[in-house]
Amino acid sequence: MKTNPPVDTSFWDRNRGTIRSRKGGWKIGEAVYCHGYNMLEEFIGHKSYFQVLILNATGRLVERRIADWFEAIFISMSWPDPRIWCNQIGALGGTMRTSIVAATTAGLLAADSRNYAQRTLAGGCQFISSALNAIKTGLSAEEFVLQQTAKTGISPNFMGYSRPVAKGDERVPAMERVSKDLKFPEGEHLTLAYEIEKVLLQRYDEAMNLTGYASAFLCDQGFTGEEICRIGTIIVNSGVTACYTDTIERPAGAFLPMRCEDIDYQGPPPRAVPDRR
């Protein structure tokens, strides 16, 4: 067999057996460092869990009210209804007597989705940022909506507007109240988000959903879509856990049992297994 041309492996040799971290670590007998802060002295009892979570996700130690706002959005995006896809996985874990960590983690994996949870917030950021760029070229919100609709030829399906299963979103006024209580002013992304909503309500009877509101708000606060995804990694956690605890407290296998006939088989009819040729 031919050998490889000679290669330089020094990059890998430098990292072999050595960990380099830009985030922090444990200096045994000295301190635990977290992004340059002394975690035990500066954080515990002084900063909220969400401030530290956001720091670890973005590298920025944000003011308390931002962290409190995120805590509210975490509440908004996870509730104990096992019809929701990720929550049902928690419930199935409970009925199967899976460990709570496995069931909740499985639900979190399921929520790594294009349709719901934190990735939609990133999609919402991308949408409202590109919309704002378009508006800054001189388009009105209505012209922008019509232009986008013309591209697809169908009613608009903007990330952050309309929603599966239901029309309208009661979580938006709840989060508007939180923003107001925390004294956040309305920024340019959110102003535009409302303008787009007006057009969509008028023309298509579709409103802004929580993703649309939160994405625009967070763009105004300087967060990127990628940062929001990182912060929101476990955003559905509590609802999944709740659905697990419901079914684990009932008899095993009792959650949505299915008869054979509850599956609609659409494959070929019975056939004999052919002998190998």
Add this chain to the structure above:
Amino acid sequence: MTKTRDGEKRREQKFTNRPATKIWCETPAADNPYIAEKVHCHGYNLMELMQKRSFPEVLFLLFKGELPSADQVQLLEQLMIALLNPGPRHPATRAAMNTGIGKSDYNHILPVALSILGGEHLGSGAIERCVRFFNKTHNSAIDSLIEEQIKSAERPAQGDWHPLPGFGSYFGGIDLMTTQIATQLATLPGAGKALKFGVTLAEQLRPYNLGWLTTGVAAAVFADFKFQPKHSAGIFQLLCAPGLLAHGMEMLNKPITAMPFQNDEDYIIED
């Protein structure tokens, strides 16, 4: 009049009560509709499959809906052995070993490792793109591919370079084991256009210190089997699973000192 938001209303969407499948048919027992007395996979009785067919054949049936030819099953079986164990240095295997050594619930070893294997760097996260690459390019001229994707591209200053899906450098060089595996698979009668195209491409990439990646070999075979690109990612996970599990389990009863925990001087906090 300006329309304003009103409250939430459920949409008029019709959700099915009976999920549909073309794969599996369970015939209920006469006295208990929850218990199956017969099971068919794509029309074949499971008991008959157990008697007459091998595991790789039924695996192929499960995903393709038809039993494989003798040539196809030989190719699949050899690929299954080739991918059986990513090896103890692979990040997904190390995740399994960390789960084992940490005395985690052993039921989590495989899910933990497979989650990491889902990554795009030498993991199943790369497979869909690789299969699409073979589907699109297996009739392409290799010279122009190299001209466009290799000669005119800039190699990264650090780390490996994967300029084509399923092909690139491996620790700076060519992955020799993967090259041997691809070459052996390509000699089988079941080898298809994608795999043979890949062998030729890898040979022409050699002067650039680039070659086959594991994901490329797997994807070439999957493309030749006409597996769906997205399905192929999961099949790759499935085929790599045994080794991940075995290495994780091997660590279960060992002390925590049986895995490295870097000395403080080898842990560098950078600004």
